[in-house]
Amino acid sequence: MRTGSFPQNPALFCPGTPPMTSKRNSLIWFRKGLRIHDNPALDHARRGSAHLYPVFVLDPYFLDPDTSAFSPGSARSGLNRIQFLLESLVDLDSGLKKLGSRLLVFRGDPVQVVIRLLKEWNVGKLCFEFDTEPYSQVRDNQVKDYASASGIEVFSPVSHTLFNPADVIKKNGGKPPLTYQSFVNLVGQPQSPLAEMISWLPPVGNVGDYEALSVPTIKELGYEGISQEEFSPFRGGESVALKRLKESLEDEDWVANFEKPKGDPSAFLNPATTVLSPYLKFGCLSSRYFYQCVHDLYKKVKKHSSPPVSLAGQIPWHDDSELLVAWREARTGYPWIDAIMVQLRKWGWMHHLARHSVACFLTRGDLFIHWERGRDVFERLLIDSDWAINNGNWLWLSCSSFFYQYNRIYSPTSFGKKYDPNGNYIRHFLPVLKDMPKEYIYEPWTAPLSIQTKANCIIGKDYPKPVVDHDKASKECRRKMGAAYALNRTTDGLVSENDLNGLRRKLEEDESHASQFRNQKQKVINQA
DNA sequence: ACGAAGTTGCGTCT
DNA sequence: AGACGCAACTTCGT
Numbered sequence: 001m002r003t004g005s006f007p008q009n010p011a012l013f014c015p016g017t018p019p020m021t022s023k024r025n026s027l028i029w030f031r032k033g034l035r036i037h038d039n040p041a042l043d044h045a046r047r048g049s050a051h052l053y054p055v056f057v058l059d060p061y062f063l064d065p066d067t068s069a070f071s072p073g074s075a076r077s078g079l080n081r082i083q084f085l086l087e088s089l090v091d092l093d094s095g096l097k098k099l100g101s102r103l104l105v106f107r108g109d110p111v112q113v114v115i116r117l118l119k120e121w122n123v124g125k126l127c128f129e130f131d132t133e134p135y136s137q138v139r140d141n142q143v144k145d146y147a148s149a150s151g152i153e154v155f156s157p158v159s160h161t162l163f164n165p166a167d168v169i170k171k172n173g174g175k176p177p178l179t180y181q182s183f184v185n186l187v188g189q190p191q192s193p194l195a196e197m198i199s200w201l202p203p204v205g206n207v208g209d210y211e212a213l214s215v216p217t218i219k220e221l222g223y224e225g226i227s228q229e230e231f232s233p234f235r236g237g238e239s240v241a242l243k244r245l246k247e248s249l250e251d252e253d254w255v256a257n258f259e260k261p262k263g264d265p266s267a268f269l270n271p272a273t274t275v276l277s278p279y280l281k282f283g284c285l286s287s288r289y290f291y292q293c294v295h296d297l298y299k300k301v302k303k304h305s306s307p308p309v310s311l312a313g314q315i316p317w318h319d320d321s322e323l324l325v326a327w328r329e330a331r332t333g334y335p336w337i338d339a340i341m342v343q344l345r346k347w348g349w350m351h352h353l354a355r356h357s358v359a360c361f362l363t364r365g366d367l368f369i370h371w372e373r374g375r376d377v378f379e380r381l382l383i384d385s386d387w388a389i390n391n392g393n394w395l396w397l398s399c400s401s402f403f404y405q406y407n408r409i410y411s412p413t414s415f416g417k418k419y420d421p422n423g424n425y426i427r428h429f430l431p432v433l434k435d436m437p438k439e440y441i442y443e444p445w446t447a448p449l450s451i452q453t454k455a456n457c458i459i460g461k462d463y464p465k466p467v468v469d470h471d472k473a474s475k476e477c478r479r480k481m482g483a484a485y486a487l488n489r490t491t492d493g494l495v496s497e498n499d500l501n502g503l504r505r506k507l508e509e510d511e512s513h514a515s516q517f518r519n520q521k522q523k524v525i526n527q528a
Numbered sequence: 529a530c531g532a533a534g535t536t537g538c539g540t541c542t
Numbered sequence: 543a544g545a546c547g548c549a550a551c552t553t554c555g556t
Contacts, residue, residue, distance in 0.1 A: 142538080161556075178552090178553075179533090179534065179535090179554085180534080180535050181534075181535090182553095182554090221539085259536090260535065260536065261535070261536030262536080263536090281529090306529085315532040347534085353534085353536070356536075360537095396535095399551080402552040403534085403552095404533095404534090404550095404552045404553090405534085405550075405551050405552085406537095406539080406550090406551065407548085407549060407550055407551070408550095408551090409537065409538080410537065410538090411538065411539095413550090414537095414538070414539085415537080415538090478549090481551090482550090482551090485551070485552090489552095529544100529556100530555105530556085531554105531555090531556085532554085532556100533552100533553085533554080533555100533556085534551100534552085534553080534554100537548105538547105538548085539546105539547090539548085539549105540545105540546085540547085541544105541545085541546080541550105542543105542544085542545080542546100
Protein backbone atom coordinates (compact mmCIF):
# COMPACT_ATOMS: atom_id res chain seq x y z
CA MET A 1 0.00 0.00 0.00
CA ARG A 2 1.35 3.42 -0.88
CA THR A 3 1.94 5.79 1.92
CA GLY A 4 -0.42 8.67 2.01
CA SER A 5 -3.16 6.76 0.26
CA PHE A 6 -6.46 8.38 0.77
CA PRO A 7 -9.14 6.65 2.80
CA GLN A 8 -11.81 5.11 0.63
CA ASN A 9 -14.62 6.48 2.72
CA PRO A 10 -13.90 10.07 3.70
CA ALA A 11 -16.93 10.09 5.95
CA LEU A 12 -15.08 7.87 8.38
CA PHE A 13 -12.60 10.64 8.96
CA CYS A 14 -14.97 13.51 9.43
CA PRO A 15 -13.99 15.72 12.33
CA GLY A 16 -15.81 14.88 15.49
CA THR A 17 -16.61 11.35 14.48
CA PRO A 18 -15.57 8.96 17.21
CA PRO A 19 -13.06 6.29 16.29
CA MET A 20 -14.13 2.75 15.37
CA THR A 21 -17.22 3.92 13.55
CA SER A 22 -16.55 1.32 10.89
CA LYS A 23 -17.30 -1.28 13.53
CA ARG A 24 -20.58 -0.04 14.84
CA ASN A 25 -22.99 -1.32 17.38
CA SER A 26 -26.14 -2.75 15.85
CA LEU A 27 -29.51 -3.59 17.31
CA ILE A 28 -31.85 -6.24 15.95
CA TRP A 29 -35.33 -5.67 17.28
CA PHE A 30 -37.37 -8.88 17.23
CA ARG A 31 -41.20 -8.75 17.19
CA LYS A 32 -42.36 -11.34 14.72
CA GLY A 33 -39.64 -13.07 12.67
CA LEU A 34 -38.62 -15.10 15.74
CA ARG A 35 -36.03 -17.16 13.91
CA ILE A 36 -32.41 -17.40 12.81
CA HIS A 37 -32.96 -18.91 9.36
CA ASP A 38 -33.84 -16.65 6.42
CA ASN A 39 -33.91 -13.54 8.56
CA PRO A 40 -32.83 -10.56 6.42
CA ALA A 41 -32.98 -8.09 9.31
CA LEU A 42 -30.72 -10.27 11.46
CA ASP A 43 -28.39 -10.93 8.54
CA HIS A 44 -28.00 -7.23 7.81
CA ALA A 45 -27.61 -6.35 11.47
CA ARG A 46 -24.66 -8.65 12.02
CA ARG A 47 -22.63 -7.44 9.06
CA GLY A 48 -19.91 -4.91 9.80
CA SER A 49 -20.90 -4.73 13.44
CA ALA A 50 -18.57 -4.89 16.42
CA HIS A 51 -21.45 -5.68 18.71
CA LEU A 52 -24.95 -6.89 18.07
CA TYR A 53 -27.74 -6.42 20.57
CA PRO A 54 -30.66 -8.82 19.95
CA VAL A 55 -33.67 -7.32 21.69
CA PHE A 56 -37.24 -8.32 22.37
CA VAL A 57 -39.57 -6.00 24.27
CA LEU A 58 -42.49 -7.51 26.17
CA ASP A 59 -45.30 -5.11 25.36
CA PRO A 60 -47.97 -4.58 28.05
CA TYR A 61 -50.43 -3.77 25.26
CA PHE A 62 -50.37 -7.44 24.30
CA LEU A 63 -49.25 -9.12 27.50
CA ASP A 64 -50.62 -7.48 30.65
CA PRO A 65 -53.19 -9.72 32.35
CA ASP A 66 -56.80 -8.63 32.03
CA THR A 67 -59.06 -10.40 34.46
CA SER A 68 -62.19 -8.93 32.89
CA ALA A 69 -61.59 -10.70 29.56
CA PHE A 70 -63.79 -13.62 28.57
CA SER A 71 -60.95 -16.12 28.81
CA PRO A 72 -57.58 -16.23 30.65
CA GLY A 73 -55.05 -13.89 29.08
CA SER A 74 -54.48 -10.24 28.32
CA ALA A 75 -56.96 -7.79 26.86
CA ARG A 76 -55.90 -8.83 23.36
CA SER A 77 -54.51 -12.31 23.55
CA GLY A 78 -55.62 -15.59 25.04
CA LEU A 79 -53.12 -17.43 27.22
CA ASN A 80 -52.40 -20.06 24.56
CA ARG A 81 -50.87 -17.53 22.21
CA ILE A 82 -48.94 -15.82 25.01
CA GLN A 83 -47.56 -19.21 25.99
CA PHE A 84 -46.65 -19.87 22.35
CA LEU A 85 -44.81 -16.54 22.18
CA LEU A 86 -42.82 -17.23 25.35
CA GLU A 87 -41.82 -20.67 24.04
CA SER A 88 -40.75 -19.09 20.77
CA LEU A 89 -38.60 -16.58 22.67
CA VAL A 90 -36.92 -19.29 24.76
CA ASP A 91 -36.12 -21.15 21.55
CA LEU A 92 -34.81 -18.00 19.86
CA ASP A 93 -32.58 -17.30 22.86
CA SER A 94 -31.17 -20.79 22.70
CA GLY A 95 -30.59 -20.47 18.94
CA LEU A 96 -28.74 -17.19 19.49
CA LYS A 97 -26.66 -18.72 22.28
CA LYS A 98 -25.43 -21.43 19.92
CA LEU A 99 -24.01 -18.58 17.83
CA GLY A 100 -22.34 -16.91 20.79
CA SER A 101 -25.07 -14.35 21.33
CA ARG A 102 -28.24 -14.21 23.41
CA LEU A 103 -31.65 -12.58 23.55
CA LEU A 104 -32.00 -9.45 25.67
CA VAL A 105 -35.54 -9.19 26.98
CA PHE A 106 -37.08 -5.97 28.26
CA ARG A 107 -40.49 -5.00 29.48
CA GLY A 108 -42.38 -1.80 28.81
CA ASP A 109 -43.59 0.46 26.04
CA PRO A 110 -41.51 -0.70 23.06
CA VAL A 111 -41.08 2.79 21.62
CA GLN A 112 -39.64 4.15 24.84
CA VAL A 113 -37.54 1.08 25.55
CA VAL A 114 -35.98 0.85 22.10
CA ILE A 115 -35.20 4.57 21.90
CA ARG A 116 -33.58 4.40 25.33
CA LEU A 117 -31.49 1.43 24.26
CA LEU A 118 -30.41 3.13 21.03
CA LYS A 119 -29.04 6.01 23.09
CA GLU A 120 -27.57 3.92 25.88
CA TRP A 121 -25.69 1.54 23.60
CA ASN A 122 -24.58 4.08 21.03
CA VAL A 123 -26.28 2.11 18.29
CA GLY A 124 -25.40 3.03 14.71
CA LYS A 125 -27.63 0.54 12.91
CA LEU A 126 -31.16 -0.53 13.77
CA CYS A 127 -32.75 -3.52 12.01
CA PHE A 128 -36.26 -4.89 12.31
CA GLU A 129 -38.69 -6.73 10.05
CA PHE A 130 -41.32 -4.55 8.39
CA ASP A 131 -44.78 -5.05 9.89
CA THR A 132 -47.96 -3.94 8.14
CA GLU A 133 -50.39 -4.08 11.07
CA PRO A 134 -51.85 -0.73 12.12
CA TYR A 135 -50.60 -0.90 15.71
CA SER A 136 -47.14 -1.89 14.50
CA GLN A 137 -47.04 0.88 11.91
CA VAL A 138 -47.65 3.57 14.53
CA ARG A 139 -45.10 2.00 16.88
CA ASP A 140 -42.43 1.48 14.25
CA ASN A 141 -42.78 4.90 12.69
CA GLN A 142 -42.10 6.55 16.04
CA VAL A 143 -38.91 4.55 16.47
CA LYS A 144 -37.91 5.05 12.84
CA ASP A 145 -38.42 8.81 13.09
CA TYR A 146 -36.24 9.03 16.16
CA ALA A 147 -33.54 6.86 14.61
CA SER A 148 -33.45 8.77 11.33
CA ALA A 149 -33.29 12.10 13.12
CA SER A 150 -30.38 10.77 15.17
CA GLY A 151 -28.42 9.61 12.14
CA ILE A 152 -28.96 5.93 12.89
CA GLU A 153 -29.17 3.63 9.87
CA VAL A 154 -32.53 1.86 9.74
CA PHE A 155 -33.03 -1.39 7.82
CA SER A 156 -36.59 -2.72 7.78
CA PRO A 157 -37.10 -5.42 5.15
CA VAL A 158 -40.38 -7.07 4.16
CA SER A 159 -39.83 -10.69 5.15
CA HIS A 160 -42.95 -11.76 7.03
CA THR A 161 -44.87 -12.41 3.81
CA LEU A 162 -43.88 -13.78 0.41
CA PHE A 163 -44.76 -10.50 -1.25
CA ASN A 164 -44.79 -6.87 -0.26
CA PRO A 165 -48.46 -5.85 -0.02
CA ALA A 166 -47.60 -2.32 -1.17
CA ASP A 167 -45.98 -3.70 -4.35
CA VAL A 168 -49.00 -5.86 -5.09
CA ILE A 169 -51.39 -2.91 -4.80
CA LYS A 170 -49.09 -0.75 -6.91
CA LYS A 171 -48.90 -3.41 -9.62
CA ASN A 172 -52.70 -3.58 -9.65
CA GLY A 173 -53.03 0.13 -10.35
CA GLY A 174 -53.43 1.26 -6.77
CA LYS A 175 -56.16 -1.19 -5.84
CA PRO A 176 -55.93 -4.50 -4.01
CA PRO A 177 -56.76 -7.47 -6.27
CA LEU A 178 -60.18 -8.92 -5.41
CA THR A 179 -59.79 -12.49 -6.59
CA TYR A 180 -57.17 -15.09 -5.85
CA GLN A 181 -56.46 -15.68 -9.54
CA SER A 182 -55.79 -12.03 -10.25
CA PHE A 183 -53.53 -11.96 -7.20
CA VAL A 184 -51.56 -14.97 -8.43
CA ASN A 185 -51.23 -13.55 -11.95
CA LEU A 186 -50.02 -10.28 -10.51
CA VAL A 187 -47.35 -11.37 -8.07
CA GLY A 188 -45.32 -13.95 -10.00
CA GLN A 189 -42.61 -15.77 -8.08
CA PRO A 190 -41.57 -14.78 -4.57
CA GLN A 191 -37.96 -13.99 -3.71
CA SER A 192 -35.80 -16.90 -2.63
CA PRO A 193 -34.85 -17.22 1.01
CA LEU A 194 -31.33 -16.16 1.99
CA ALA A 195 -28.86 -18.67 0.61
CA GLU A 196 -26.45 -18.45 3.51
CA MET A 197 -27.30 -20.07 6.84
CA ILE A 198 -26.23 -17.73 9.63
CA SER A 199 -23.22 -19.38 11.27
CA TRP A 200 -21.76 -16.52 13.27
CA LEU A 201 -22.95 -13.44 15.11
CA PRO A 202 -21.05 -10.53 16.63
CA PRO A 203 -20.87 -10.66 20.43
CA VAL A 204 -23.37 -8.77 22.54
CA GLY A 205 -21.79 -5.53 23.77
CA ASN A 206 -21.83 -4.07 27.24
CA VAL A 207 -25.44 -3.94 28.35
CA GLY A 208 -24.82 -1.08 30.77
CA ASP A 209 -27.21 -0.13 33.53
CA TYR A 210 -30.25 -1.70 31.97
CA GLU A 211 -30.79 -5.14 33.22
CA ALA A 212 -31.96 -7.48 30.54
CA LEU A 213 -34.41 -10.10 31.74
CA SER A 214 -34.49 -13.69 30.78
CA VAL A 215 -37.63 -14.88 29.03
CA PRO A 216 -40.33 -14.88 31.71
CA THR A 217 -42.72 -17.68 32.48
CA ILE A 218 -46.48 -17.28 32.24
CA LYS A 219 -46.50 -16.92 36.04
CA GLU A 220 -43.84 -14.21 35.98
CA LEU A 221 -46.01 -12.29 33.54
CA GLY A 222 -48.66 -12.20 36.24
CA TYR A 223 -50.79 -15.18 35.26
CA GLU A 224 -50.75 -16.75 38.68
CA GLY A 225 -53.19 -19.49 39.54
CA ILE A 226 -54.65 -19.80 36.08
CA SER A 227 -56.39 -23.07 35.55
CA GLN A 228 -57.01 -24.26 32.07
CA GLU A 229 -58.26 -27.76 31.50
CA GLU A 230 -56.45 -28.38 28.28
CA PHE A 231 -53.59 -26.36 26.81
CA SER A 232 -52.77 -26.09 23.16
CA PRO A 233 -50.80 -29.15 22.05
CA PHE A 234 -48.65 -26.98 19.77
CA ARG A 235 -45.34 -25.77 21.21
CA GLY A 236 -43.78 -22.53 19.97
CA GLY A 237 -40.33 -21.90 18.51
CA GLU A 238 -38.13 -22.17 15.44
CA SER A 239 -36.84 -25.66 16.32
CA VAL A 240 -40.34 -27.12 16.57
CA ALA A 241 -41.34 -25.28 13.39
CA LEU A 242 -38.47 -26.74 11.35
CA LYS A 243 -39.08 -30.20 12.79
CA ARG A 244 -42.77 -29.96 11.95
CA LEU A 245 -41.96 -28.76 8.45
CA LYS A 246 -39.52 -31.63 7.93
CA GLU A 247 -42.07 -34.19 9.11
CA SER A 248 -44.77 -32.72 6.87
CA LEU A 249 -42.48 -32.87 3.85
CA GLU A 250 -41.54 -36.49 4.46
CA ASP A 251 -44.89 -37.66 3.11
CA GLU A 252 -44.24 -36.54 -0.45
CA ASP A 253 -47.48 -37.94 -1.85
CA TRP A 254 -49.48 -36.11 0.75
CA VAL A 255 -47.73 -32.80 0.02
CA ALA A 256 -47.91 -33.20 -3.74
CA ASN A 257 -51.60 -34.08 -3.80
CA PHE A 258 -52.77 -31.81 -0.99
CA GLU A 259 -55.97 -29.99 -1.92
CA LYS A 260 -57.14 -27.56 0.66
CA PRO A 261 -60.93 -27.91 0.30
CA LYS A 262 -60.64 -31.67 0.70
CA GLY A 263 -59.15 -31.64 4.18
CA ASP A 264 -61.03 -33.22 7.04
CA PRO A 265 -61.94 -30.56 9.61
CA SER A 266 -62.85 -33.15 12.22
CA ALA A 267 -59.37 -34.72 12.23
CA PHE A 268 -57.65 -33.59 15.43
CA LEU A 269 -55.35 -36.39 16.58
CA ASN A 270 -53.62 -36.11 13.21
CA PRO A 271 -54.76 -32.77 11.80
CA ALA A 272 -55.45 -32.73 8.06
CA THR A 273 -53.19 -29.73 7.48
CA THR A 274 -49.60 -28.99 8.49
CA VAL A 275 -50.45 -26.73 11.47
CA LEU A 276 -47.57 -24.50 10.46
CA SER A 277 -49.75 -21.39 10.59
CA PRO A 278 -48.86 -20.37 14.18
CA TYR A 279 -45.16 -20.69 13.29
CA LEU A 280 -45.66 -18.55 10.19
CA LYS A 281 -47.64 -16.04 12.24
CA PHE A 282 -44.76 -15.49 14.67
CA GLY A 283 -42.12 -15.94 11.98
CA CYS A 284 -40.63 -19.02 13.67
CA LEU A 285 -40.79 -20.37 10.14
CA SER A 286 -39.92 -18.23 7.12
CA SER A 287 -42.76 -18.13 4.58
CA ARG A 288 -40.19 -17.96 1.79
CA TYR A 289 -38.31 -20.98 3.08
CA PHE A 290 -41.59 -22.91 3.42
CA TYR A 291 -42.57 -21.96 -0.12
CA GLN A 292 -39.21 -23.04 -1.48
CA CYS A 293 -39.31 -26.40 0.30
CA VAL A 294 -42.74 -27.22 -1.11
CA HIS A 295 -41.71 -26.15 -4.62
CA ASP A 296 -38.51 -28.19 -4.49
CA LEU A 297 -40.69 -31.17 -3.65
CA TYR A 298 -43.02 -30.37 -6.55
CA LYS A 299 -40.05 -30.42 -8.94
CA LYS A 300 -39.00 -33.76 -7.54
CA VAL A 301 -42.33 -35.57 -7.78
CA LYS A 302 -43.38 -34.01 -11.11
CA LYS A 303 -47.12 -34.59 -10.70
CA HIS A 304 -48.76 -32.38 -8.09
CA SER A 305 -51.92 -30.40 -7.34
CA SER A 306 -52.02 -26.86 -8.73
CA PRO A 307 -52.62 -23.87 -7.07
CA PRO A 308 -59.76 -6.35 -0.03
CA VAL A 309 -61.91 -3.36 -1.01
CA SER A 310 -65.06 -3.06 -2.71
CA LEU A 311 -67.29 -3.74 0.24
CA ALA A 312 -70.70 -5.07 -0.55
CA GLY A 313 -72.36 -2.25 1.30
CA GLN A 314 -72.77 -2.18 5.04
CA ILE A 315 -75.03 -4.91 6.26
CA PRO A 316 -77.23 -4.11 9.26
CA TRP A 317 -76.14 -7.08 11.29
CA HIS A 318 -78.21 -8.25 14.18
CA ASP A 319 -76.79 -7.02 17.49
CA ASP A 320 -77.53 -9.80 19.94
CA SER A 321 -75.01 -10.22 22.73
CA GLU A 322 -76.69 -13.31 24.15
CA LEU A 323 -76.40 -15.18 20.89
CA LEU A 324 -72.85 -13.92 20.49
CA VAL A 325 -71.91 -15.21 23.94
CA ALA A 326 -73.65 -18.54 23.25
CA TRP A 327 -71.48 -18.89 20.15
CA ARG A 328 -68.31 -17.79 21.91
CA GLU A 329 -68.88 -20.04 24.93
CA ALA A 330 -69.78 -23.11 22.86
CA ARG A 331 -73.44 -23.13 23.89
CA THR A 332 -75.26 -22.92 20.55
CA GLY A 333 -76.73 -26.37 20.96
CA TYR A 334 -75.19 -27.49 17.67
CA PRO A 335 -72.49 -29.97 18.71
CA TRP A 336 -70.46 -29.48 15.52
CA ILE A 337 -70.31 -25.72 16.12
CA ASP A 338 -69.74 -26.00 19.87
CA ALA A 339 -66.99 -28.60 19.54
CA ILE A 340 -65.12 -26.29 17.17
CA MET A 341 -65.45 -23.40 19.61
CA VAL A 342 -64.09 -25.61 22.41
CA GLN A 343 -61.11 -26.58 20.27
CA LEU A 344 -60.52 -22.90 19.56
CA ARG A 345 -60.52 -22.10 23.25
CA LYS A 346 -58.45 -25.05 24.38
CA TRP A 347 -56.02 -25.49 21.51
CA GLY A 348 -56.02 -22.07 19.86
CA TRP A 349 -56.14 -23.83 16.52
CA MET A 350 -58.69 -25.59 14.36
CA HIS A 351 -58.88 -26.76 10.75
CA HIS A 352 -59.74 -23.96 8.32
CA LEU A 353 -63.02 -25.60 7.26
CA ALA A 354 -64.00 -25.76 10.92
CA ARG A 355 -63.29 -22.02 11.07
CA HIS A 356 -65.53 -21.58 8.03
CA SER A 357 -68.34 -23.47 9.72
CA VAL A 358 -68.41 -21.35 12.87
CA ALA A 359 -67.79 -18.06 11.03
CA CYS A 360 -70.63 -18.73 8.63
CA PHE A 361 -72.89 -19.79 11.50
CA LEU A 362 -72.21 -16.58 13.45
CA THR A 363 -72.69 -14.23 10.50
CA ARG A 364 -74.56 -14.84 7.26
CA GLY A 365 -75.60 -18.45 7.93
CA ASP A 366 -77.59 -18.42 11.16
CA LEU A 367 -77.11 -15.77 13.84
CA PHE A 368 -76.57 -12.78 11.53
CA ILE A 369 -74.14 -11.17 13.97
CA HIS A 370 -71.49 -8.72 12.77
CA TRP A 371 -68.33 -10.40 11.50
CA GLU A 372 -66.22 -8.03 13.61
CA ARG A 373 -67.57 -9.65 16.78
CA GLY A 374 -66.35 -13.03 15.56
CA ARG A 375 -63.08 -11.63 14.33
CA ASP A 376 -62.34 -10.26 17.81
CA VAL A 377 -62.93 -13.67 19.40
CA PHE A 378 -60.64 -15.37 16.86
CA GLU A 379 -58.04 -12.61 17.20
CA ARG A 380 -57.85 -13.28 20.90
CA LEU A 381 -57.92 -17.07 21.01
CA LEU A 382 -56.09 -18.29 17.91
CA ILE A 383 -52.40 -18.99 18.33
CA ASP A 384 -51.92 -18.26 14.62
CA SER A 385 -54.12 -15.17 14.42
CA ASP A 386 -52.65 -12.72 11.95
CA TRP A 387 -54.29 -9.33 11.70
CA ALA A 388 -54.54 -9.21 7.91
CA ILE A 389 -55.49 -12.86 7.40
CA ASN A 390 -58.05 -12.80 10.19
CA ASN A 391 -59.80 -9.66 8.93
CA GLY A 392 -59.66 -10.86 5.34
CA ASN A 393 -61.12 -14.26 6.15
CA TRP A 394 -63.98 -12.80 8.17
CA LEU A 395 -64.79 -10.39 5.35
CA TRP A 396 -64.77 -13.41 3.09
CA LEU A 397 -66.84 -15.79 5.19
CA SER A 398 -69.45 -13.18 6.06
CA CYS A 399 -69.83 -12.30 2.35
CA SER A 400 -68.85 -8.72 3.13
CA SER A 401 -66.10 -8.71 0.52
CA PHE A 402 -64.24 -10.99 -1.94
CA PHE A 403 -66.83 -13.76 -1.76
CA TYR A 404 -70.44 -13.11 -2.62
CA GLN A 405 -72.32 -16.38 -2.96
CA TYR A 406 -74.30 -15.93 0.19
CA ASN A 407 -76.73 -18.69 -0.72
CA ARG A 408 -73.97 -21.20 -0.06
CA ILE A 409 -74.39 -21.76 3.65
CA TYR A 410 -72.56 -24.35 5.70
CA SER A 411 -74.93 -26.66 7.52
CA PRO A 412 -74.14 -26.86 11.26
CA THR A 413 -75.13 -30.53 11.20
CA SER A 414 -74.49 -32.20 7.85
CA PHE A 415 -71.18 -30.50 7.03
CA GLY A 416 -69.36 -32.15 9.92
CA LYS A 417 -71.25 -35.42 9.52
CA LYS A 418 -69.87 -36.06 6.08
CA TYR A 419 -66.31 -36.12 7.44
CA ASP A 420 -66.91 -37.69 10.81
CA PRO A 421 -70.14 -39.71 10.83
CA ASN A 422 -69.34 -41.25 14.19
CA GLY A 423 -68.81 -37.86 15.83
CA ASN A 424 -65.38 -38.63 17.33
CA TYR A 425 -64.42 -34.97 17.11
CA ILE A 426 -67.54 -33.93 19.02
CA ARG A 427 -67.02 -36.66 21.62
CA HIS A 428 -63.49 -35.43 22.29
CA PHE A 429 -64.22 -31.72 22.65
CA LEU A 430 -67.72 -32.06 24.12
CA PRO A 431 -67.35 -35.01 26.51
CA VAL A 432 -70.88 -34.40 27.77
CA LEU A 433 -72.03 -35.96 24.49
CA LYS A 434 -69.52 -38.79 24.44
CA ASP A 435 -72.13 -41.50 24.98
CA MET A 436 -74.72 -40.11 22.58
CA PRO A 437 -75.41 -42.61 19.78
CA LYS A 438 -73.99 -41.52 16.47
CA GLU A 439 -77.49 -41.31 14.95
CA TYR A 440 -78.18 -38.33 17.20
CA ILE A 441 -74.80 -36.82 17.98
CA TYR A 442 -75.09 -34.01 15.42
CA GLU A 443 -78.72 -33.30 16.40
CA PRO A 444 -79.00 -34.47 20.00
CA TRP A 445 -82.28 -32.61 20.57
CA THR A 446 -83.94 -35.12 18.26
CA ALA A 447 -82.94 -38.07 20.44
CA PRO A 448 -85.81 -39.65 22.39
CA LEU A 449 -85.67 -38.95 26.11
CA SER A 450 -84.86 -42.60 26.83
CA ILE A 451 -81.74 -42.32 24.66
CA GLN A 452 -80.77 -39.04 26.29
CA THR A 453 -81.16 -40.61 29.73
CA LYS A 454 -79.07 -43.61 28.74
CA ALA A 455 -76.37 -41.31 27.32
CA ASN A 456 -76.33 -39.30 30.55
CA CYS A 457 -77.05 -36.15 28.62
CA ILE A 458 -80.46 -34.50 28.85
CA ILE A 459 -80.84 -31.85 26.18
CA GLY A 460 -81.86 -28.56 27.74
CA LYS A 461 -80.19 -29.55 31.01
CA ASP A 462 -76.78 -31.13 30.42
CA TYR A 463 -76.36 -29.72 26.93
CA PRO A 464 -78.34 -26.80 25.46
CA LYS A 465 -81.12 -26.94 22.94
CA PRO A 466 -80.22 -25.28 19.65
CA VAL A 467 -80.33 -21.47 19.93
CA VAL A 468 -81.88 -21.19 16.48
CA ASP A 469 -83.65 -23.46 14.03
CA HIS A 470 -81.09 -23.68 11.24
CA ASP A 471 -83.62 -24.12 8.42
CA LYS A 472 -85.59 -21.04 9.38
CA ALA A 473 -82.59 -18.98 10.46
CA SER A 474 -80.62 -19.61 7.30
CA LYS A 475 -83.61 -18.70 5.14
CA GLU A 476 -83.95 -15.45 7.09
CA CYS A 477 -80.25 -14.76 6.63
CA ARG A 478 -80.49 -15.33 2.87
CA ARG A 479 -83.36 -12.90 2.70
CA LYS A 480 -81.52 -10.23 4.69
CA MET A 481 -78.37 -10.65 2.66
CA GLY A 482 -80.46 -10.34 -0.49
CA ALA A 483 -81.99 -7.09 0.76
CA ALA A 484 -78.60 -5.67 1.71
CA TYR A 485 -77.11 -6.62 -1.65
CA ALA A 486 -80.06 -5.18 -3.54
CA LEU A 487 -79.67 -1.89 -1.69
CA ASN A 488 -75.97 -1.87 -2.43
CA ARG A 489 -76.73 -2.43 -6.11
CA THR A 490 -79.35 0.30 -6.43
CA THR A 491 -77.11 2.83 -4.69
CA ASP A 492 -74.06 1.77 -6.69
CA GLY A 493 -72.17 0.87 -3.55
CA LEU A 494 -72.65 4.28 -1.98
CA VAL A 495 -75.02 3.38 0.81
CA SER A 496 -75.98 6.44 2.87
CA GLU A 497 -76.89 6.44 6.53
CA ASN A 498 -80.45 7.12 5.46
CA ASP A 499 -80.53 4.14 3.11
CA LEU A 500 -79.11 1.98 5.84
CA ASN A 501 -81.72 3.10 8.35
CA GLY A 502 -84.43 2.35 5.82
CA LEU A 503 -83.07 -1.14 5.33
CA ARG A 504 -82.74 -1.62 9.06
CA ARG A 505 -86.38 -0.60 9.56
CA LYS A 506 -87.51 -2.89 6.82
CA LEU A 507 -85.64 -5.83 8.25
CA GLU A 508 -86.90 -5.10 11.76
CA GLU A 509 -90.46 -5.02 10.53
CA ASP A 510 -89.91 -8.50 9.27
CA GLU A 511 -88.32 -9.40 12.56
CA SER A 512 -91.71 -10.63 13.77
CA HIS A 513 -91.35 -13.47 11.32
CA ALA A 514 -87.74 -13.81 12.28
CA SER A 515 -88.52 -14.26 15.95
CA GLN A 516 -90.18 -17.51 15.05
CA PHE A 517 -86.83 -19.00 14.23
CA ARG A 518 -85.62 -18.54 17.75
CA ASN A 519 -86.23 -21.37 20.18
CA GLN A 520 -86.82 -19.42 23.36
CA LYS A 521 -83.18 -18.61 23.47
CA GLN A 522 -83.30 -17.03 26.93
CA LYS A 523 -84.05 -20.35 28.57
CA VAL A 524 -81.60 -22.23 26.45
CA ILE A 525 -78.65 -19.93 26.86
CA ASN A 526 -78.81 -19.80 30.63
CA GLN A 527 -78.54 -23.54 30.84
CA ALA A 528 -75.58 -25.88 30.66
C1' DA B 529 -75.18 -7.66 -23.39
C1' DC B 530 -73.69 -12.05 -22.46
C1' DG B 531 -71.26 -15.92 -20.67
C1' DA B 532 -67.75 -17.80 -17.82
C1' DA B 533 -65.43 -18.01 -13.60
C1' DG B 534 -64.98 -17.50 -8.83
C1' DT B 535 -59.67 -20.90 -3.05
C1' DT B 536 -63.50 -25.01 -0.41
C1' DG B 537 -72.64 -25.62 -0.22
C1' DC B 538 -76.64 -28.65 0.24
C1' DG B 539 -79.75 -32.24 -0.90
C1' DT B 540 -80.94 -35.75 -4.04
C1' DC B 541 -80.29 -38.93 -7.49
C1' DT B 542 -77.62 -42.36 -9.76
C1' DA C 543 -68.09 -40.88 -5.56
C1' DG C 544 -69.91 -37.89 -9.15
C1' DA C 545 -73.59 -35.31 -11.54
C1' DC C 546 -77.32 -32.27 -11.21
C1' DG C 547 -80.75 -28.86 -9.61
C1' DC C 548 -81.26 -25.49 -6.40
C1' DA C 549 -81.19 -20.15 -6.57
C1' DA C 550 -78.14 -16.89 -7.63
C1' DC C 551 -74.09 -13.48 -5.88
C1' DT C 552 -70.17 -10.32 -8.33
C1' DT C 553 -66.40 -9.56 -11.40
C1' DC C 554 -64.10 -9.96 -15.58
C1' DG C 555 -63.44 -10.86 -20.45
C1' DT C 556 -65.43 -10.78 -24.91
